[in-house]
Amino acid sequence: MTSPARQAPESASPATSTGGTHTLPPLPYPGSALEPVISEETLSFHHGKHHKTYVDTLNKLLAGTPFVNLALEEVILRTAGNEQHAAIFNNAAQAWNHAFYWHCLTPRGGDQVPAPLQAKIKSSFGDLAALKREFGKAAIEQFGSGWAWLVLDGSDLRVIKTSNGDDPLPKRLKPLLTIDVWEHAYYLDYQNRRADYVHAVLDKLINWEFAAGNLR
Numbered sequence: 001m002t003s004p005a006r007q008a009p010e011s012a013s014p015a016t017s018t019g020g021t022h023t024l025p026p027l028p029y030p031g032s033a034l035e036p037v038i039s040e041e042t043l044s045f046h047h048g049k050h051h052k053t054y055v056d057t058l059n060k061l062l063a064g065t066p067f068v069n070l071a072l073e074e075v076i077l078r079t080a081g082n083e084q085h086a087a088i089f090n091n092a093a094q095a096w097n098h099a100f101y102w103h104c105l106t107p108r109g110g111d112q113v114p115a116p117l118q119a120k121i122k123s124s125f126g127d128l129a130a131l132k133r134e135f136g137k138a139a140i141e142q143f144g145s146g147w148a149w150l151v152l153d154g155s156d157l158r159v160i161k162t163s164n165g166d167d168p169l170p171k172r173l174k175p176l177l178t179i180d181v182w183e184h185a186y187y188l189d190y191q192n193r194r195a196d197y198v199h200a201v202l203d204k205l206i207n208w209e210f211a212a213g214n215l216r
């Protein structure tokens, strides 16, 4: 399973370090880069507090367990569905999901989709507008906290949603893109208007090159 760090552009730092200690990867752009869609204040809290807390909590929970020296993806795969390890799974998945999410966004977003991904979108959805409609619907309709994803399922693209910290890795689906729809992702900027956040992200911030790179 490919990590967000390996899927990310060269400038990205790894999501994990050696020695069994997971580290908070820096944002792949300045904190103000996504304004006005996502404010610097939101990014500062979201990355510096929420994401950091998942990483710090994970490190505490992993101490003394058989999972301590594993890569983040392995921790997720080995703890998924096991109630006894639910806290480790939730924090590991949230650490992974956020590291992945930062790379799904770019100030240079728009509708320029690299050709290989464009072909997949055409065969699975018809066109980009149809994909964006389905992706947006999943993000807006996810009940409570969670994530909307564009995934590769075999050779087809699919849109799915997951609750809380759950992610597509244990389902053996390959994530290409995600949108965080926990309230902490948008509440400072949009309050309860999740749909406005989702549509603004889809129209202005999606990193289609990152998504296309994840096809490999």
Ligand code: FE
Binding pocket: 046, 050, 098, 180, 182, 184, 185
């Ligand atoms: Fe989040």
